Amino acid sequence: MQVIQKLAQSPLTIVAPALTILLIVFGVPAVQLFLESVSAPNFSLRNYYLFFGQYANVRVLLQTLEISAVATFICLVVGYPTAYLISTASKRARMILIVLVVIPYLTSGLARTYSWIVILGDTGLLNSALMHHRFIAGPFPLIYNRFAVYVGMVHIMLPMMILPLVSVMMGIDTSLISAAKSMGARPSTAFWRVYFPLSMPGVRGGTLLVFVICLGFYITPAALGSLGDAMLSTFIASQVSTGYDMGTISASSFILLAITLMLLSVFGLNLSSAPDAAPKPPKVFYQRLGILRLIRSYFNEISVSSRAKRWPMELYLARINAGWSRICARLILAVVMFFLLFPELVVIIMSFSNGATLQFPPTGLSLQWYTSFFNNEAWYGAAWTSVKIGLAVAVVSTVVGTLAAFGLSRVGSGLRSFVTMAILTPITIPVIVVGVASYVGLVNLDLIGTERGVILAHTIGAISYVVVIVAATLANFDTRLEQAARSMGARPFTAFIRVTLPLIHPGIIGGALFAFIHSFDEVVTTSLVSGYSVRTLPLKMWENIRNEVDPTVAAVASLLTLLPILWIIALYITWWRPKAGSQVVMLEGVA
Known part of the structure; x- marks a missing residue:
């Protein structure tokens, strides 16, 4: 019983959900791919x-x-x-x-x-x-x-x-x-x-x-x-x-x-927030040869007087x-x-051209291509599918990634570095490799061609972004505030909800936004795991660009181009909201 209690209180316990998703969707399939590449069990x-x-x-x-x-x-x-x-x-x-x-x-x-x-x-x-x-x-x-x-x-x-x-x-x-x-x-x-x-x-x-x-x-x-x-x-x-x-x-x-x-x-x-050690100056070839160093010093001395005059x-x-x-x-x-x-x-x-084809500058202004987008079920249906998948990915990855970042901030530096690099693997290797491994993982789960499969495939990369952003926020968090709350009688969960969570919420919201963007824009992995039955907006755009060259794509691209402005506004409101006196108020509320 004591062992179970210790495991429940261990920081790695709250990292386990992120590692579990990563292993099921990417880690184990990657091992399968390797064994397949060497023709296991014959190993060739x-x-x-x-x-x-x-x-x-x-x-x-x-x-x-x-x-x-x-x-x-x-x-x-x-x-x-x-x-x-x-x-x-x-x-x-x-x-x-x-x-x-x-x-x-x-x-x-x-x-x-x-x-x-x-x-x-x-x-x-x-x-x-x-x-x-x-x-x-x-x-x-x-x-x-x-x-x-x-x-x-x-x-x-x-x-x-x-x-x-x-x-x-x-x-x-x-x-x-x-x-x-x-x-x-x-x-x-x-x-x-x-x-x-x-x-x-x-x-x-x-x-x-x-x-x-x-x-x-x-x-x-x-x-x-x-x-x-x-x-x-x-x-x-x-x-x-x-x-x-x-x-x-x-x-x-x-x-x-x-x-x-x-x-x-x-x-x-180095994907951590800690700066690298001070770099050493490069070794120049003449520094290895004493005679060249002496010659350089001699000419430097000669040039001192002329430089003083200039x-x-x-x-x-x-x-x-x-x-x-x-x-x-x-x-x-x-x-x-x-x-x-x-x-x-x-x-x-x-995208506002009134002609049958795209022109710059347009001969006239029209909303015909935007009307075409909203009147075409194939287009707005694909957009709605992307929104649903993106929201689901944002929710899952934000919860799991925030827990993982919080747990990693409580473990030793050596173990933290290893686990962090494991979680960040999906965004530090070529996306096509992640897509192929995810394809194998979803085949194992019989989720190829389903929205749940696409959500899982997107989640492994989205968790990485959430962990990076929330971990950077936690790096500036003063743990003494949480300790003070616990010293005044607050339980660990209460201290987290009433003190830690409000102070790191900008990072959580930022991580959720990046998770949604990652999912909404994903096309390589989606093309491999969708099985031609889940049509997201990027897949519809890619199909249209290759085959039809429908000017409606310009309207869709314009909408996607304007979205970052909304992300910037959301991040601005989140990160720059005044926090003066918030820490004191939170501690008083806990007391």
Whole structure:
């Protein structure tokens, strides 16, 4: 009896529901996939030999790595200076810029992909404008090629590169750069020797996160690329849909998973709220060779007098250069924000066209495509299905994820890290692998093609988002308040309900919103587990984009683009509600 009481009071007990859902829907099926890939119980590597024995498979794998690496590199090159400029802006400007980055991040990826079809198509915005001004005689091939794939992937992944970088850069003590300059370091030297090493955790985390997610891209390459731009996720999804040999599917999935796990183990991914240890400065080659160091020191001493003479002139030039620097900074930010927001704006404007086809700018304004959406049962029925599934996922994942985050905050750091990484696995590996494992798990439960199955498949990823957000809120929670409530006679459950829950409710609401967004926008896993009988709005949009090119899609994409504004308003009201004196009032209420 005492053992049962101890287990009931253990923090891991309230983590158990999240782990149970994860194991049933993802963990055990993943083990099944691995055993299938090695032909258990005979244990053979035949499936892997067959995969690498076909040139087409190897080419698709290398192509997946190449596309992911190039897209990640572009995101880093564009995202780093953008994040730097955002982090160094004034508080008001920084808040506005972060909101402008978050809006496309919260927008449906399918809607953003569709926006580039509208812009880059043969009759799209760019070709129409170029032909109208007689720059070209016929449509320029801007779509269904590698260029369009890179544009679409970078547009979707750029916010995921910028936001981690901004988070790290805002924590850097800029007085260190000023100190380096005061000791004679040039601005470029101070940046590369002081600031850049301190920003490496953000570079490492953002790059790794973007690359891993790119490995599992399916919709964007399929919609914007040609058959020659197919990625491994497309290959796996087509095998699942055609009922191909599960051994081959398992081997393909685990090859992609092995690459991901290797990257995560080598470079690491800090998803906790705790900052990394201070990074060590990079070892430069001349520091290993004493003779080169002596030569450098000698020339530095010679240049001291000349630099002293140039000092007054450099002070004057610095003022002039500062003006140009501000102009360049504003220009860079304007271009990046234009790239992130303009495609969605184009789709919104074109959705009000009164013509039989989409035009920009519209020759006249009309609500015909919105009327078509609300009058077509296939469209509004799919939307209602997505809402029902999203609400169910939000409720389940919020309850289970909040309990898991609360329990993890009460266990030791070593065990907490292990369990947290297990819970976050569905959002740290390629989504196609999660989809295939979920497919196997729902086959075991006989839930393929049911709404309950889709809810379970969405819940494992939604729980991860809830745990991350609620855990970040709990990291700032003063546990002494709960201890004080218990010292005044409150039971543990009462202290949690009356003290802890009201103080962490912003994180809970934020987690619920992200869980709903995750479910409402999910298309890859849904396409695998829906069995063509559960038609969500993203599936209906994807089907329409591939087959019909119905302009009603523009109205749907516009509605999905406007939804993030509602999310931002909800998060603003939740997070910025005044809390002055709330802690004292709660303790008095408990007493």
